[in-house]
Amino acid sequence: MTRWKDATFIFISTNARHDEEGVEALWLDVMEALAARGATVRLLALSSSETLERASERGxxxxxxxxxxxxxxxxxxRLRKYLRRYGPVAAHSTGLEADLMLRWAARRIPGMAVVHTLSTSAQGTRRRRPIDALMRRFDELGMRRAAAVFVEDEDLLVEVRSAGVPPERVLLESTAASLRPAVVERHLRLYQDLMAR
Structure with missing residues (x-):
């Protein structure tokens, strides 16, 4: 079993916005908790993302x-080289582009788990064209290989399960600040399980 101090976790977001009740705000707390346990964490995000600055401020x-x-x-x-350089236990993505690219890049990286968080909020990515339906279909097919998929509400939970993701790998979470400590612990338990593989 990998120990925390020997583990690396990569977080990838293609969301330009930073919502204080959103996925990236939760991730900052998760990343701090991982770092406090001795793990190495890195955030990969768009240059226009406010989350980059907030993460830097937290070290x-x-x-x-x-x-x-x-x-x-x-x-x-590029993403595959990045993942190979850091050799993470898990790479965790949010945003359609990040999810698709991560799964594609991770296909030839043994021993690395892929985790996604699907948000119900509108994500400021570039995919706002008719090709969306096709991209969503690729997303549904690829999600089945993810080690876990976090979702923000019951409707999304049903949608992800109906796309063929095994029910035990679909995890309902809230990004509300009041529930954040429990959600952070849930992430840590998942990552600990992934380290034991």
Missing amino acids: IPVDVYTLDAWNVIRSRS
């Missing part, structure tokens, strides 16, 4: 994520 190492809209193969290759 969390950050890197800018660049999606090459004209060459997704190059983007996948």
